[in-house]
Amino acid sequence: RSPRTVRGLASIKPPSSLFAPLDTFPERHIGPDDAEVSKMLSALGYESMDAFVGATVPPKIRVPAASVDNTSIPAVSESQLHARARELGGQNKLFKSYIGMGYHSAVVPPVILRNVMENPAWYTPYTPYQPEIAQGRLESLINFQTMVMSLTSMDIANASMLDEATAAAEGMVMAFVSASSKKKTFLVDSGVSPQTLAVLHTRAKGFGINVVTGNVFALLEDETLRSGICGVLIQYPDVNGTIKDFTSLSKKVHSLGGLVICATDLLALTKLKPPGEWGADVVVGNSARFGVPAGYGGPHAAFFAVTDRLKRKMPGRLIGRSRDTQGKPAYRLSLQTREQHIRREKATSNICTSQALLANMAAMYAVYHGPVGLLRIADKVHKFTQVFKTSVEAMGYKSENQVFFDTVTLDVSGTAVGNAHNVHAAAEAAGINLRHIDESHIGVTFDESVSPADLVALLDVFASGAKVSTVSLSDLAEPKTSAIPESLQRTSEYLSHPVFNKHHSETEMLRYIHHLASKDLGLVHAMIPLGSCTMKLNSTSSMIPLTWPEFSNVHPFVPYDQVKGYRTIIKELEDDLCRITGFAAASLQPNSGAAGEYAGLSVIKAYHESRGEGQREVCLIPLSAHGTNPASAAMAGLKVVAVKVHSDGNLDLEDLKTKAEKHKDQLAAFMITYPSTFGVFEAGVQAACKIIHDNGGQVYLDGANLNAQIGLTNPATCGGDVCHMNLHKTFAIPHGGGGPGVGPICVAEHLAPFLPSHPAMPEKGELSIDAVSAAPFGSASINVISWAYIKMLGGQGLVDSSKIALLNANYMASRLAPHYTLRYKNENGRVAHELLIDLAEFDKAAGLKVTDFAKRLQDYGFHPPTCSWPIATCMLIEPTESETLEELDRFCDAMIQIRHEAEDIITGKQPKDNNLLKNAPHPVSVMTLSDSEWNRPYSRQTAAYPLPWLHEKKFWPTVSRIDDAYGDLNLICDCPSVEEMTS
Amino acid sequence: RSPRTVRGLASIKPPSSLFAPLDTFPERHIGPDDAEVSKMLSALGYESMDAFVGATVPPKIRVPAASVDNTSIPAVSESQLHARARELGGQNKLFKSYIGMGYHSAVVPPVILRNVMENPAWYTPYTPYQPEIAQGRLESLINFQTMVMSLTSMDIANASMLDEATAAAEGMVMAFVSASSKKKTFLVDSGVSPQTLAVLHTRAKGFGINVVTGNVFALLEDETLRSGICGVLIQYPDVNGTIKDFTSLSKKVHSLGGLVICATDLLALTKLKPPGEWGADVVVGNSARFGVPAGYGGPHAAFFAVTDRLKRKMPGRLIGRSRDTQGKPAYRLSLQTREQHIRREKATSNICTSQALLANMAAMYAVYHGPVGLLRIADKVHKFTQVFKTSVEAMGYKSENQVFFDTVTLDVSGTAVGNAHNVHAAAEAAGINLRHIDESHIGVTFDESVSPADLVALLDVFASGAKVSTVSLSDLAEPKTSAIPESLQRTSEYLSHPVFNKHHSETEMLRYIHHLASKDLGLVHAMIPLGSCTMKLNSTSSMIPLTWPEFSNVHPFVPYDQVKGYRTIIKELEDDLCRITGFAAASLQPNSGAAGEYAGLSVIKAYHESRGEGQREVCLIPLSAHGTNPASAAMAGLKVVAVKVHSDGNLDLEDLKTKAEKHKDQLAAFMITYPSTFGVFEAGVQAACKIIHDNGGQVYLDGANLNAQIGLTNPATCGGDVCHMNLHKTFAIPHGGGGPGVGPICVAEHLAPFLPSHPAMPEKGELSIDAVSAAPFGSASINVISWAYIKMLGGQGLVDSSKIALLNANYMASRLAPHYTLRYKNENGRVAHELLIDLAEFDKAAGLKVTDFAKRLQDYGFHPPTCSWPIATCMLIEPTESETLEELDRFCDAMIQIRHEAEDIITGKQPKDNNLLKNAPHPVSVMTLSDSEWNRPYSRQTAAYPLPWLHEKKFWPTVSRIDDAYGDLNLICDCPSVEEMTS
Ligand SMILES: Cc1ncc(COP(=O)(O)O)c(C=O)c1O
Ligand SMILES: Cc1ncc(COP(=O)(O)O)c(C=O)c1O
Ligand SMILES: O=C([O-])O
Numbered sequence A, B: 001r002s003p004r005t006v007r008g009l010a011s012i013k014p015p016s017s018l019f020a021p022l023d024t025f026p027e028r029h030i031g032p033d034d035a036e037v038s039k040m041l042s043a044l045g046y047e048s049m050d051a052f053v054g055a056t057v058p059p060k061i062r063v064p065a066a067s068v069d070n071t072s073i074p075a076v077s078e079s080q081l082h083a084r085a086r087e088l089g090g091q092n093k094l095f096k097s098y099i100g101m102g103y104h105s106a107v108v109p110p111v112i113l114r115n116v117m118e119n120p121a122w123y124t125p126y127t128p129y130q131p132e133i134a135q136g137r138l139e140s141l142i143n144f145q146t147m148v149m150s151l152t153s154m155d156i157a158n159a160s161m162l163d164e165a166t167a168a169a170e171g172m173v174m175a176f177v178s179a180s181s182k183k184k185t186f187l188v189d190s191g192v193s194p195q196t197l198a199v200l201h202t203r204a205k206g207f208g209i210n211v212v213t214g215n216v217f218a219l220l221e222d223e224t225l226r227s228g229i230c231g232v233l234i235q236y237p238d239v240n241g242t243i244k245d246f247t248s249l250s251k252k253v254h255s256l257g258g259l260v261i262c263a264t265d266l267l268a269l270t271k272l273k274p275p276g277e278w279g280a281d282v283v284v285g286n287s288a289r290f291g292v293p294a295g296y297g298g299p300h301a302a303f304f305a306v307t308d309r310l311k312r313k314m315p316g317r318l319i320g321r322s323r324d325t326q327g328k329p330a331y332r333l334s335l336q337t338r339e340q341h342i343r344r345e346k347a348t349s350n351i352c353t354s355q356a357l358l359a360n361m362a363a364m365y366a367v368y369h370g371p372v373g374l375l376r377i378a379d380k381v382h383k384f385t386q387v388f389k390t391s392v393e394a395m396g397y398k399s400e401n402q403v404f405f406d407t408v409t410l411d412v413s414g415t416a417v418g419n420a421h422n423v424h425a426a427a428e429a430a431g432i433n434l435r436h437i438d439e440s441h442i443g444v445t446f447d448e449s450v451s452p453a454d455l456v457a458l459l460d461v462f463a464s465g466a467k468v469s470t471v472s473l474s475d476l477a478e479p480k481t482s483a484i485p486e487s488l489q490r491t492s493e494y495l496s497h498p499v500f501n502k503h504h505s506e507t508e509m510l511r512y513i514h515h516l517a518s519k520d521l522g523l524v525h526a527m528i529p530l531g532s533c534t535m536k537l538n539s540t541s542s543m544i545p546l547t548w549p550e551f552s553n554v555h556p557f558v559p560y561d562q563v564k565g566y567r568t569i570i571k572e573l574e575d576d577l578c579r580i581t582g583f584a585a586a587s588l589q590p591n592s593g594a595a596g597e598y599a600g601l602s603v604i605k606a607y608h609e610s611r612g613e614g615q616r617e618v619c620l621i622p623l624s625a626h627g628t629n630p631a632s633a634a635m636a637g638l639k640v641v642a643v644k645v646h647s648d649g650n651l652d653l654e655d656l657k658t659k660a661e662k663h664k665d666q667l668a669a670f671m672i673t674y675p676s677t678f679g680v681f682e683a684g685v686q687a688a689c690k691i692i693h694d695n696g697g698q699v700y701l702d703g704a705n706l707n708a709q710i711g712l713t714n715p716a717t718c719g720g721d722v723c724h725m726n727l728h729k730t731f732a733i734p735h736g737g738g739g740p741g742v743g744p745i746c747v748a749e750h751l752a753p754f755l756p757s758h759p760a761m762p763e764k765g766e767l768s769i770d771a772v773s774a775a776p777f778g779s780a781s782i783n784v785i786s787w788a789y790i791k792m793l794g795g796q797g798l799v800d801s802s803k804i805a806l807l808n809a810n811y812m813a814s815r816l817a818p819h820y821t822l823r824y825k826n827e828n829g830r831v832a833h834e835l836l837i838d839l840a841e842f843d844k845a846a847g848l849k850v851t852d853f854a855k856r857l858q859d860y861g862f863h864p865p866t867c868s869w870p871i872a873t874c875m876l877i878e879p880t881e882s883e884t885l886e887e888l889d890r891f892c893d894a895m896i897q898i899r900h901e902a903e904d905i906i907t908g909k910q911p912k913d914n915n916l917l918k919n920a921p922h923p924v925s926v927m928t929l930s931d932s933e934w935n936r937p938y939s940r941q942t943a944a945y946p947l948p949w950l951h952e953k954k955f956w957p958t959v960s961r962i963d964d965a966y967g968d969l970n971l972i973c974d975c976p977s978v979e980e981m982t983s
Helices: A034-044 A049-056 A078-090 A110-117 A135-152 A164-178 A194-207 A216-220 A247-255 A308-313 A340-346 A356-394 A420-429 A452-466 A506-517 A540-547 A564-581 A593-610 A628-635 A653-662 A685-694 A749-754 A780-816 A840-846 A850-859 A885-906 A940-944 A964-969 A978-982 B034-044 B049-056 B078-090 B110-117 B135-152 B164-178 B194-207 B216-221 B247-255 B308-313 B340-346 B356-394 B420-429 B452-466 B506-517 B540-547 B564-581 B593-610 B628-635 B653-662 B685-694 B749-754 B780-816 B840-846 B850-859 B885-906 B940-944 B964-969 B978-982
Strands: A096-098 A185-189 A210-214 A229-236 A259-265 A282-286 A302-306 A318-323 A329-334 A407-411 A432-436 A441-445 A585-587 A618-622 A639-643 A667-673 A698-703 A722-725 A745-747 A835-838 A874-877 B096-098 B185-189 B210-214 B229-236 B259-264 B282-286 B302-306 B318-323 B329-334 B407-411 B432-436 B441-445 B585-587 B618-622 B639-643 B667-673 B698-703 B722-725 B745-747 B835-838 B874-877
Touching: A034 A049, A034 A780, A034 A885, A049 A780, A078 A540, A078 A564, A078 A780, A096 A441, A096 A452, A110 A356, A110 A506, A110 B540, A135 A302, A135 A318, A135 A329, A135 A356, A135 A506, A164 A185, A164 A194, A164 A229, A164 A259, A164 A282, A164 A302, A164 A308, A185 A194, A185 A216, A194 A210, A194 A229, A194 A593, A194 A628, A210 A216, A216 A229, A216 A247, A229 A247, A247 A259, A302 A308, A318 A964, A329 A964, A340 A628, A356 A407, A356 A441, A356 A452, A356 A506, A420 A432, A420 A441, A420 A452, A432 A452, A540 A780, A540 B110, A564 A585, A564 A722, A564 A745, A564 A780, A585 A749, A593 A628, A593 A667, A593 A698, A593 A722, A593 A745, A593 A749, A618 A628, A618 A653, A628 A639, A628 A667, A639 A653, A653 A667, A653 A685, A667 A685, A685 A698, A745 A749, A780 A835, A780 A874, A780 A885, A840 A885, A850 A874, A850 A885, B034 B049, B034 B780, B034 B885, B049 B780, B078 B540, B078 B564, B078 B780, B096 B441, B096 B452, B110 B356, B110 B506, B135 B302, B135 B318, B135 B329, B135 B356, B135 B506, B164 B185, B164 B194, B164 B229, B164 B259, B164 B282, B164 B302, B164 B308, B185 B194, B185 B216, B194 B210, B194 B229, B194 B593, B194 B628, B210 B216, B216 B229, B216 B247, B229 B247, B247 B259, B302 B308, B318 B964, B329 B964, B340 B628, B356 B407, B356 B441, B356 B452, B356 B506, B420 B432, B420 B441, B420 B452, B432 B452, B540 B780, B564 B585, B564 B722, B564 B745, B564 B780, B585 B749, B593 B628, B593 B667, B593 B698, B593 B722, B593 B745, B593 B749, B618 B628, B618 B653, B628 B639, B628 B667, B639 B653, B653 B667, B653 B685, B667 B685, B685 B698, B745 B749, B780 B835, B780 B874, B780 B885, B840 B885, B850 B874, B850 B885
Parallel strands: A096 A432, A185 A210, A185 A229, A229 A259, A259 A282, A618 A639, A618 A667, A667 A698, A698 A722, B096 B432, B185 B210, B185 B229, B229 B259, B259 B282, B618 B639, B618 B667, B667 B698, B698 B722
Antiparallel strands: A282 A302, A318 A329, A407 A441, A432 A441, A585 A745, A722 A745, A835 A874, B282 B302, B318 B329, B407 B441, B432 B441, B585 B745, B722 B745, B835 B874
16 A cells, blocks of 8 residues: 555554544644654664664653653543543633723634634744744734834834733833932832732842832822932823823923833723823833733733833834835834843843734734724723713712723722622622722723623622612613813824724725735744744644633633633643653743743742842853843843853853852852753753752753753753743744743742742742732633643653654754754764754855845745854754654755855855845745846746745745845834825 | 724714624625715715615615614624524534434544634635636645545546535436436435435436335346336445445446446445445445534535546536646646536536535545544444444344444344333433434444543443443453455555645644645635625624534434524524515525525425426526526426527516417426626516416526615515525625535415425425425524624615625726726616626637636736626626725726736737737746746736736736646546656
């Protein structure tokens, strides 16, 4: 028989018994089948997988097979996983929540749900570092920025933040670093949400900022504070619903040299005078109510907008407009320089992965509804709130606030119901959640999802509390006036850009979504071999439960007994992550890798402090480390000391030792990535960790490369005390075109007591650090993806995945080595799960840069590997286990063909300035140039179809190479206006 | 403010009250907003919509506004619809079904579910009549054909049939027409499924075939029958599970000059000697268990495979391989000539819309599993059945069949349980359905979805019936031998084509699915203005409930009390359709428009017979009718008499009258499409119907154009007695790239008693005709789409949709009229919902054919309108209400620009043989030709970007114009083989 008989390492054998399921996941997740594995092993000269792994992973650090196997993590099939997810989903109670505090039941327009959130063309791509094959999501992110700028009336906004609390913390730090070094006091209004306050407390610590909470108006009058104020944070509307006029307060803060940071709500801003009009310097908030499911806390996109003078200090990613080499308008990531790779320990923010997918959903929501639609929604929310307030007041309840948008705080003391507890009990019996404030106060927040029947049911709860008769809909009169005083009402227009006023029919919206998607290269097209990013399959099975209402429609602050399903998933995921890392406890709160680093280092700091060693502030970090490492260390209040690395990527153990001993008494931590950022399994890792421990420090292991380790070694065995994982790398959460991410940390036993707490968690450990993100379990809903991934692979599948990840990388290394300079291999000739090739020679020989190779790869239909990191002249290539041999070969063939093209340039057959690489990429529009315009010493065919398979399947970049210099000079970060569109 | 303030006719006013929902559907469904409507009305010279409609629809046939309005059909919002669908879904009980009879719980691979079934790029396109922009689904349909050919071992297979029963009926008819005219007896084995038999009975009537049922082996020995036999139908395995060797039987049938039609099961064929190896001439079956949800009966793809000598007689659509003008391989629809447009009343099949989307799902399932995966599944199913049989035999039950694949029939009489009724009662109490056969027999069929726990639960039912102790999984031994005798086992290989042995990892599968999708133009890209096809929005909201298990995982023959939700939806949909058509009763059984025609005419025939007027066999049909009309009439046993039409499309009433009177005593029916196929609201329709009624006939109204009528007129008012609707046109079921469809009929009171029955319906009316399709409610699951569509639009939204459909068409007519010859307008200058332009002049002037214009439209990113029908030199353009003015203008601009291009050819500026139209379409590959190869008297820019907006958004055909002559000469209908791929 000609057909291949089996696929995938895990499927070598037929089903183990008649009663074993057939829809097993490992054979679908792992790309190479048995035949391919054998072929690769023999290409590398190994008789068996074991021999190969033995030569690749240092024996000293290997862990027993039993550490991760099907006994410890039993594999379930895809349909079994769904059955289990349904069962657990059923244990999450779908109460109607009026808790508010920044979280709402969003109404996701179905066309966006299905065509963005559930569409792999949107959720599988990477951060748009390669703009020529990412114009779709770049345009959408520009829409997001424009939406934020327009609604807040600020000059510039970035392309999303992790959540409102961390965005507020970034604002605080911006105020701190903008002010003179003596100004260390940051005022936080008591109307700020408690989760934001908690995150501010954590973040303030590292920077030495003095956070003072209270009524900001009063605090500003306090002479003892005034001179030290670097900024204030106010919330508008505040967490209790009140809306205050901050115009004069802003003037006062400015006169003191401080910044005004305003946390706000985009929907409210359709009706409220925007912060940009009354003096805010920084405006932050969360865009989740624009059509992003609550998901028990996230993910969703927060935003960050500033006045023009602060724009070059903004954290995060900023999309800008530029032009391509043909002079056509094109989008790109601007101001990447602000990211931590450049500033390292001088960075004041470590944000890297953000929330692109969710920002795109929110932007699409604004595109779909437009200004009029948003106002209709805001009006409804506002009026429902008014009707509610009027009705309960008629029953005898007292409202604390008369001015509001969507939230009222009620004082229930002195009413028939007696106290808040009784109201909550009645509400819960009716399937309703209200905000718990204190014994006598209750918060009630309305959102778009509240139906008239919901409102009546809610009023019934209050009526029965007040012992009055229930109301019916016909009793409820539509309010005639607004509860927002005229002086606070918005008069300026918003979202007048054409994009928000065009795609309002579903057909148009659908076409817009698909049109943008068609410009972007994702995993639906080809391998994305981004080193350090682990772009593996994001399986449909693991994505499906995510958008079930039982997971998506849960407020993060509901009582624990309503989320038994979520809690089981969280517990199981934590347990599995501990098993995989060899650690004792985990926290899923950090919502990105960088947030995990920050959390882990803060835990280490707290540990030292608990032992009276608060002076331990030095953090050793190799020069080769990812830029987030030093940035995170600095944010956690550590002083970074750089450790040298050898040119092959290995740590300079001598230097490490010297520095550890030198800083013996101050040594807090050592941060190390394993395998290293060079793709190196350093045999000396345990020795390095021992040096640190011997000198009183703790070891932080950056787990970005955990995919190389599972079941073969683990961070604990390597010698670490803490590690973070990127669930959006190793554990198959899609990258979403630049986020979401989840960066949980696992810690050794002795650090467990210090893991982050959260105001919404029932108890706070005595030693716990404060919250590091806005929701108790971070981006909780997408944990379901990693949970499903782990359970479906099972222990064996996880280990096999790591093995194949190593094999795929080594196979590629062996194919490319004759053509390119491989920067590192171990004594057996092996790399880890990724390979680093150095292109420096081409620059020397012919002025060809890494970028030229990268852009030319686009012409071959591939997303280029990670470029110029960790070494400026290199490419870091990571295939992952999900790619088949055929795909690896396709990529290698492309690289080799480009090598030939380069040779022609080196030998002078092709000119140095006008050639296939320098002119790459070649979009279709270039193909249609007239003969005179074409003007290149090679044919269109050679440009477009350098290898035969491109005739059958080719992804076309939609623009020519983007002019970065032009973009840097002309920083424009919003959509084109009507005038520009028509000019 | 610059933003437009409102969208869509239904949203002229702000929400009617605070308590009105905001996520209302009409404003999303209807493309033009208020401003656009006003603009179009004034372009046409009307002050109001009423004035426009008044001038467009003949006053005589108008119906009162109250006939369809928000009182009779209240509008619900999108979220309200989902809430209601959840509630009704909850009323469908998810029992585990072992009923079999051709229906199974399919396990849909998640990657296919989400990326094909739930992906508008796959479900919105039309039948691939324009192959250059449909290479993706053409390739997939070739995969389907190859899969069927390979598994059945037949020479050729078509691209799907509506269901197994109608496919079997087509086989019977093929046997009938292939044989000498004296052979009218068709034998049907008693092992054939009852629903197939019922459909054969219906179908046999019209052709005068004598269906004889019984044991075919015995029947063939019957001397009285032998000489008249044209064919036999056998089922393999049969409905009771038995598998017989039909080798000698086939020889016998052949020696009698008959055809052997075999109904079979694709999964069984992985293990059984295929029918092509033992002599079958025609093989039919249903591919639903290949990953297509049961959906309470459908849709799913049936198949039809024949030996080479029968290939040119096959019904349905056949995809073939050909090449394009550049000589590249390319797919296309072959043998379209066999469709009814050409053969009309000589056609023996009326199938038009088939089941493309579901065929693609089944084909993708085979691509995903490959031969080995399918065999694994078949082995599991077979062994579970063996384990079950062994276990229940040990409990004392008797099996009727010892040879089987997945089904056993048990005789429960004489066991402790006593009778079948008691077994069913116990099973139902355990949430299990078994097949009801009779008092002592029960059928049990296994499928891929049965888990070990399910098996144990099933055995428990039997154990308790037998009063023996229950079994546990560990008691169950894996069978060592097969229950299929060696002589019946398959030895030949199958699915050895590369496509079935490549895409087995999810990543590869995902890329294959998206790669194919990227070649096809659908509604996600642009307007598809296909006249007579009503390509409107297929809203996400209406699609979402479809794939909930509560709707998708329901066997069609479960007891009514398990499908309360479905029954409510069916009832509500029937009621609304009656309201809309003005009729009294409906049947949702027909699963295409053509099937509806056939059902409706059969009803008319039965009516006449019931009145003792069985001689009424003449059916008058205008020459302009769709080809399915005469074909359906012929199939229903009617004699077609053509009625003339005037050149403007209006009926020749004189001719009608003459013929009606001439055939007075034989007059059965008159078929008319309204508005006519010319897009004409004929004022004389009532007069025409009166002529028919006066002469004893009934009027059949083809409702393909119902979108022009809703709430303005209706088929009853026009004078009809029966009509069918195309729910896949007027009521927004997606076309799926060539199916599924639903073609329900509505009838006047006097015809209600004759509506189709079905063996699975609890009662059969005395006068009912037999079944017309395999399931009682046809393609039941997709009725949910139309139900949702109607409920979300509400009466007002439905009427507004029709109005805007008329307005859009008239606006386009007014824009195109200065440039093209509009074939028809009424006395007020108005067309109906579509317009017919005549291109004859261009052929005369410059040899430019309709096809040349159509292919050039592809270069502008549009799907061409319906070409050369109903008039060879015309294009029929139907925009629907879902397109915005901007899109209409884009299309008109393209048509006008093409007119200019044609002018250059007419005037000789461009040569007649080498020009933009003749060379169209221009795929990217042509752009990359070298300058010498390019060799055209126009630039690449002019070819690719004739209008400016194409620079921003352009859909590229993937091949050049396809060489039909070559394809006709070389009929190749399977995938390329390994050899061809590598040559
Ligand atoms: C080695 C390393 N550490 C940390 C990070 C930061 O992770 P995140 O982007 O999730 O914040 C990355 C991200 O690429 C990384 O590669
Ligand atoms: C006028 C008319 N009648 C009947 C039909 C047949 O409908 P179906 O393709 O659903 O069988 C069509 C299909 O396009 C049609 O246009
Ligand atoms: O499909 C049609 O024949 O219109």
